[in-house]
């Protein structure tokens with residue numbers, strides 16, 4: 001798989017705190033201008049699915065009906081898990097899910113996509129890639 005490297009010093013590289021073990025997970029977060037929505041995390045790992053084709057459905061409003069409609073089309077993850085509207089990234093230290101998605105309907109319009117170090121971005125449009133934080 002293609003790899004994308006981000007320098008640790010970049011503005012969009014930061015730490016996602018795990019409320020379970022209280023350690024930090026380094027990762028990259030897309031900006032509010034990125035329009036990286038809707039995106040969904042895997043039930044088993046920290047991979048993310050970016051569903052660009054569904055963006056026009058939720059651009060102006062997100063509803064439970066639209067969530068159900070989109071959720072029915074989400075693919076399986078290469079790890080064997082499944083992309084779901086309620087999953088969050090997993091802590092690399094204790095493997096607990098980090099609760100980033102508090103409201104799955106509102107999350108449909110959330111452009112701040114978190115790709116932890118080593119996670120893959122799977123897209124309905126474009127090649128997948130794996131993120132590495134370096135430096």
Ligand SMILES: [Zn+2]
Pocket residue numbers: 018019020021022023091092093094095096
């Ligand atoms: Zn943890």
Ligand SMILES: [Zn+2]
Pocket residue numbers: 042043044045046047077078079080081082
């Ligand atoms: Zn997965």
